[in-house]
Amino acid sequence: MPTRREFLENAAASAACTFIAGKLASAASAVADVPTPKPEIAVFVTDANRHHAQASPLRWSAPSGAPSSTTVVVNPAEKSQPVLGFGGALTDAACYVLSQMPQPSRGELLNELFSAKEMGLSVCRICIGASDYSRNVFSYDEGAPDPELTRFSIAHDREYILPVLRAAREVNPQLFLLGSPWSPPGWMKDNNSMLGGTLRRRYMKTYAD
Template sequence: MTPEPAAPVRWIVTTQDAAWREVPGPDVEPVTEMPNVFVVVDDPKQLIEGFGASFNELGWTSLGVLEQSQRDEIFRELFAPGVGAGLSLCRMPVGANDFSRDWYSYDEVPGDFALEHFDISNDLETLVPFIRAAQEQRPDLRLWASPWSPPSWMKRNGHYAGALPNPFMSNVQNGLNPDQVGHEGTDMFILDEPHLKAYARYFGRFIDAYRELGIPIGMVMPQNEFNSPQVFPSCTWTPDGFVQLLRHLGPEMAARDVEVFLGTLERSDDRLLGDVVAVSEAAGYVSGLGVQWEGKGAVAALHRLHPELRIYQTEQECGDGRNDWRHARHAWSLMKQFFGNGANAYMYWNISLLEGGLSRWGWTQNSLIVVDPETAAFRYSHEYQVLKHVSAFVAPGARALTCLTYSGYDNQLAFLNPDGSIVLVIQNDMSVEMPVRIMLGDRVIAPTLPADSFSTIVLPPVG
């Protein structure tokens, strides 16, 4: 019987001027000289749970500029397995965030501890159809959620925000008075039993309401960026405040089979989370950690000190609305740092925004999809292509692989998929072509990487 021919090696290349070109894969060669990169395939590291982005209100309204056929194309490209980016694990807010149409919570009736006025009707216009469109392409889409602010009446300052607008944001108003400004290292939440119990039930009502709509949410984090009072919805918490909340939030979520991660951390101090999980009563409810922005400086320590907890990169640094190649290169450096230090999942931030990426509160940020409201056209950003170079090929359940380097070649990530295929993503950040020899187990490839490029090389399973 004639043996089946070996499956070819795939090679996809993106440069600033030409995205996602599939070129003939490099040949598998014998070892004849010292490789530049050794991919350690027999000692796989952390499990990779998935890649995603966040469902924000302005993402949905920006897509509303487009025709239905264009939106269908976008959702298929982003979410359908085996088509494009293959996003499988996404974030959403609990109430308003900085890319909502305006401030809202699900219960703004002061003193409504029984939550008799709890109402998610606002989301029926935006977040619910947004998520459902993604579910149509990926029915097994996993979701997690975090609030940016509790209902304003649950906070000490009685307001959704925690900071006054900066002088350069003269067109932004949030109605905050100087005596309502929040401060890092304090608890803006009212830490008494009635408010803590009501807030834990608020999370539960949110989970129940979405579940009734056919949108299961598998995990929550108690607060986005808990150290940062912001001009937009925000709330600061201390480790002790989190411990008190978890006494109530933990049982509410456990009763619904919903996980609790601690986060999101945006400071480089691992103790801000470590001091919470050091308390056994709180640690029993926490199954993971959420880290973003400057929290990247704490990832290595968190992974080393708390190996029993999974780590999600929860919000990629969001740029300045220019969606340029410079920031796509920066995004790659972030992926390397997080996956190289034990992260299990990686989340982009805005799925879609209008050209310029302006938020309700004056911020300009990048997005995967950039919509031109004048022409009703859209484009996929450079950052989308970089994310896709990893997410399109690294399947949920893959394992990160260690790469040992020689002679200064150190600009790659490698993963072992459940089917045995190996995914290597590598950047050539130089302005000239770069030949490189890569040893993956007992196989060697020697591609010449185009100048200023990203490459994904997929080796099929052996045998």
């Protein structure tokens, strides 16, 4: 006899899959080249007592009745704006964790993430200096005010961030990397800290450079 929690999990999964099945089936009737989905859906459950445990499979079913006002029809023949890609963030902390993995395991994971034959992630955000997902607070120009940026250095990133980015690019040479700053160096801000504060107007051009 299933527990109440198991019953709710299975009921929710069945409802969601039936809903999706109905919408895809509607789209298939409108677009001739939409492939027919596989009849059986493998189900795996992770909860307090199970980890990736296989549950009873679900099956696609044909929609019944006319589409309602809430029906979502996916029409792959109708295209709107282009999408740059899908991916994640390779933060300081993420790159550090990846760098600590044994090379075979790291290579396998990067392949699963970025290979066109696997997940095929194609866009990643990287951080310019420290972010809220960094092991420590740092910038590319630490110390006293340096308007000429004579101390500018990416030495911090050379240790483990750049090697991970290069490894990801080896798996997917088309990987698009988007650099995003979290904070100017502390000396550019009115509280002399990368945490909080506001950029001093006199350093706006320096920060832009």
